[in-house]
Amino acid sequence: MSENPAIVFEGVSRHFGEVKAVDNVSMEVRDGEFFSMLGPSGSGKTTCLRLVAGFEQLTAGRILLYGQDVSALPPYERPVNTVFQDYALFPHMTVGENIAYGLMIKRIAASERRQRVEEMLDLVRLPGLAERKPSQLSGGQRQRIALARALVNHPKVLLLDEPLGALDLKLRQQMQIELKSIHQRVGVTFIFVTHDQEEALTMSDRIAVFNSGKIEQIGTPAELYEHPGSVFVAGFVGVSNFVDDTVAHAIMGDATSDEPVTFTIRPEKIQILDPGSPVGDGMYSADGHISEVIYLGINTRYIVSLDLGGELTVVEQNLNSTSMSALAARGKPVRLVWKREHNRTIKLDH
Amino acid sequence: MQKTEIPMRPTATQSSLWRSVSNYLYYRPRLVLVLLLGPPLLFMLVVYVGSLGSLLVNSFFYLDGFTGKIVRHFTLQTYAELFVPSNLDIFKRTIAMAIAVTVADALIAFPLAHYMAKYASPRRKSLIYLAVLIPLWSSYLVRVYAWRLILAKEGILTWFIGKVGLLGALEWILSLPGIGGTSLGLSPIGMFIAFTYVWLPFMIIPIQTALERVPRSLEEASADLGAKPFQTFRNVILPLSFPGVVAGSIFTFSLTLGDFVVPLSLGNSKLFIGMAVLSHQGTSGNIPLAAAFTMGPVVIMIIYLLIARRTGAFDAL
Amino acid sequence: MPSRATSPGRKAPLPLTVTAVAALLFLNIPVLIIFLYAFTTDESTYTFPPPGLTTRWVSVAFGRSDMLEALWLSLGVALLATLVALVLGTLAAAAVYRTEFFGREAISFLLLLPLALPGIATGIALRSTIATLNIPFSYWTIVLGHATFCVVVVYNNVVARFRRTSGSIIEASMDLGADSWQTFRYVVLPSIATALLAGGMLAFALSFDEIIVTTFTAGQQETLPIWIFSQLARPRQRPVTNVVAMLVFLLTLIPIYFAQKLTTQAADTEGQQNA
Numbered sequence: 053m054s055e056n057p058a059i060v061f062e063g064v065s066r067h068f069g070e071v072k073a074v075d076n077v078s079m080e081v082r083d084g085e086f087f088s089m090l091g092p093s094g095s096g097k098t099t100c101l102r103l104v105a106g107f108e109q110l111t112a113g114r115i116l117l118y119g120q121d122v123s124a125l126p127p128y129e130r131p132v133n134t135v136f137q138d139y140a141l142f143p144h145m146t147v148g149e150n151i152a153y154g155l156m157i158k159r160i161a162a163s164e165r166r167q168r169v170e171e172m173l174d175l176v177r178l179p180g181l182a183e184r185k186p187s188q189l190s191g192g193q194r195q196r197i198a199l200a201r202a203l204v205n206h207p208k209v210l211l212l213d214e215p216l217g218a219l220d221l222k223l224r225q226q227m228q229i230e231l232k233s234i235h236q237r238v239g240v241t242f243i244f245v246t247h248d249q250e251e252a253l254t255m256s257d258r259i260a261v262f263n264s265g266k267i268e269q270i271g272t273p274a275e276l277y278e279h280p281g282s283v284f285v286a287g288f289v290g291v292s293n294f295v296d297d298t299v300a301h302a303i304m305g306d307a308t309s310d311e312p313v314t315f316t317i318r319p320e321k322i323q324i325l326d327p328g329s330p331v332g333d334g335m336y337s338a339d340g341h342i343s344e345v346i347y348l349g350i351n352t353r354y355i356v357s358l359d360l361g362g363e364l365t366v367v368e369q370n371l372n373s374t375s376m377s378a379l380a381a382r383g384k385p386v387r388l389v390w391k392r393e394h395n396r397t398i399k400l401d402h
Numbered sequence: 403m404q405k406t407e408i409p410m411r412p413t414a415t416q417s418s419l420w421r422s423v424s425n426y427l428y429y430r431p432r433l434v435l436v437l438l439l440g441p442p443l444l445f446m447l448v449v450y451v452g453s454l455g456s457l458l459v460n461s462f463f464y465l466d467g468f469t470g471k472i473v474r475h476f477t478l479q480t481y482a483e484l485f486v487p488s489n490l491d492i493f494k495r496t497i498a499m500a501i502a503v504t505v506a507d508a509l510i511a512f513p514l515a516h517y518m519a520k521y522a523s524p525r526r527k528s529l530i531y532l533a534v535l536i537p538l539w540s541s542y543l544v545r546v547y548a549w550r551l552i553l554a555k556e557g558i559l560t561w562f563i564g565k566v567g568l569l570g571a572l573e574w575i576l577s578l579p580g581i582g583g584t585s586l587g588l589s590p591i592g593m594f595i596a597f598t599y600v601w602l603p604f605m606i607i608p609i610q611t612a613l614e615r616v617p618r619s620l621e622e623a624s625a626d627l628g629a630k631p632f633q634t635f636r637n638v639i640l641p642l643s644f645p646g647v648v649a650g651s652i653f654t655f656s657l658t659l660g661d662f663v664v665p666l667s668l669g670n671s672k673l674f675i676g677m678a679v680l681s682h683q684g685t686s687g688n689i690p691l692a693a694a695f696t697m698g699p700v701v702i703m704i705i706y707l708l709i710a711r712r713t714g715a716f717d718a719l
Numbered sequence: 720m721p722s723r724a725t726s727p728g729r730k731a732p733l734p735l736t737v738t739a740v741a742a743l744l745f746l747n748i749p750v751l752i753i754f755l756y757a758f759t760t761d762e763s764t765y766t767f768p769p770p771g772l773t774t775r776w777v778s779v780a781f782g783r784s785d786m787l788e789a790l791w792l793s794l795g796v797a798l799l800a801t802l803v804a805l806v807l808g809t810l811a812a813a814a815v816y817r818t819e820f821f822g823r824e825a826i827s828f829l830l831l832l833p834l835a836l837p838g839i840a841t842g843i844a845l846r847s848t849i850a851t852l853n854i855p856f857s858y859w860t861i862v863l864g865h866a867t868f869c870v871v872v873v874y875n876n877v878v879a880r881f882r883r884t885s886g887s888i889i890e891a892s893m894d895l896g897a898d899s900w901q902t903f904r905y906v907v908l909p910s911i912a913t914a915l916l917a918g919g920m921l922a923f924a925l926s927f928d929e930i931i932v933t934t935f936t937a938g939q940q941e942t943l944p945i946w947i948f949s950q951l952a953r954p955r956q957r958p959v960t961n962v963v964a965m966l967v968f969l970l971t972l973i974p975i976y977f978a979q980k981l982t983t984q985a986a987d988t989e990g991q992q993n994a
Contacts, residue, residue: 107890109429126428127893140891144909153905154895205895424898431818438814442807442870443826450833450867453844460847510745513738521731530743531979537746539924539971540753543947544964548749550951551756558752558767602746631732652835660837663930667951679839680934689847696844699837707828707835 058241064113075265091262133202141186148182154205172200319367461693500658511605519613553586605650612646659699757961780962789946797926800865808873816881833868842935856938864936869922876918920974
């Protein structure tokens, strides 16, 4: 347990009648970190965020904010602010009035409000837009104004509900970098909800992976990627290969065993060699032939049908090859090798 | 930029009484619902539904012809009176008129609504909208009476018909039983024209709204699949905008069923439901009969509404 | 959500344009004829063409104290009925929009009846109840009758607007520190303001022009429509009625124009917002 964590969930549940949107979740968010909640739709991540904000009421458990129990406080009494998925800018107010809204409610003097609004607009790199109306802004601009509106109140925790979902790819990638940079400058704890695992891996200090109302695993991006604790995490975070039972046993060298087992190996950890190549110490190998080639510019994805049965996906950086040579590989017999330490045997989910 | 420490609770510069009430209500949505819904519901239930209820009750009483007093015992006698041929005629007459007016209004309104929804530029549409709404907001009574003016023997329409030499045709129409009368201004056909006129905007607006909601992409898809414009209209646009027609018809039907102004201004002395109600509750004080008469249109409209709900007309309102 | 199904300048087929124009003419020419007859010198018949034109009926109309009293009463009734309708209608709209509750469908249906059921039903129902309770017919009973359908009109307008506002701005307001009252004042009210205005003006116009229910709920009082109705049977000074009609027309024209502008303006900004 870290001293003075920003948010603590103690056995939090949120039920809607029969449906357990959040089921006995306990977790900690550390002071100042960029914490992501990742999972598919309906996994409970957004509900957890809304529980912190105060828009949903707990069915069970407690939520602590820097040690104080906020479970019963309405949202306007909590020193947290939210960036909404649809930005929720007030259409009848100017950009400046939007940003200053929280300050206006707290009766902060107009001169100070103006100054802080300007500071915020500089922070999100949209100086001089204070007099515009939200309808005159682009999606990316609105997103930044929503961020400014939340941050100007110096919240203890900033909640972001899939804020980049509506942006196109390039803009999204740009915003990811900017958000990270703002986080570092401002130093506030960020809690970020997303279903995009690449986004979570890019930006987060730590990630909580949600599934059906529960947390499957919490860890740093590297931990989750390299040491997934379950099939779900391995499959959800990054692309993964799963090899079961007989084939698995054959590869691992104990073909006599009957036990059900699954291991996972990341596609980029596998090397493609010619058939018959020597297999080094500490490596696993499997023979097969290339059944599918997908050229992706940066890298090429090969789908290899194993002689033992099943398939493995291999991703290779296009260091030397061109699309033509890659595509010509279709049908070629190959030997796949990878280091044993990259192999992860995982517990099966029941 | 440093993190500024802000206190956990906002300093109470705003009224803490309002805050406390807000906090109390925030997690009690049911209480809020009661507070919000209470006053209007109370008003409507007591004033409106209550009165309708007492009207229904009244229709089961009857007026003693000798004493002139209302006898407050449950009886179906008053309803039985409705089935007297002369009263049945009143119902038939009114319902026939309501149907005719509804059909006429639908036919006239649809092209205009179609034009507004699909072909008019936004500016033109606003102008047309105004041109539709403005007659609505001039006095209803006077608009009815305008037709008395127009249809009068010495009025503009007869003058015009005379000018184009169709007086003979007019005489012939007026001689037809059931539609004609002594003059245009005092005949069922005159009433028909007036009814159609006054309720027309009520038909135009829902149809226009419903047509607007038919996405252009559906029409394009239909054309893409080989349908000619008329087929697209018949198979795509018409069915999808039908709820709008039904919504409009609720008004034209209901308003015609209960009206007494048009029959009084432009009718021959044949009674319509509205006039019957007015006269029975007036001088003779026969509230039970007036109530029974009123229950007719009420029941008809409630059934109509329930059917209309199924067609989705309510979304077009 | 209404789609941008119109394209400016798209040509309509000729028969459609002709029937559309004919309908518009049908709607508006009688109104013009009313105005024409306000100036005729012939005071007792409807001869066309009018024998002469004069403006003296205007001063006659304003000299009629019974007309002015009726005008005053109509304004008073419409104002109070609209006020009541604004409050009750908004409360009901908020309740129906916010929460799913048992009987919600029934309430929506109930709030449709005053407009959908014939006016005589409302009229005679109220009359017999008021008479049974021995309450005298007065200004207040007239207002009561008008309030029933005015509430419906406001309710419809406000509910439609609520449905078009995004719910997240209310959460955003609370998130930023505003409690329920502040949120209502700074966020909710501005967003439904135009609907309130439009609904209010609609209610006002309906009340001002109403005759059927009023006939049953008024005692000796004459609202303007009742006055007009009583005049129509008189053979003298007929053009005066037409002058009053013109007055009513002008009085209701201005608010309707603005109500229309407000609702289309609001719809446009929303369209941009969602674009």
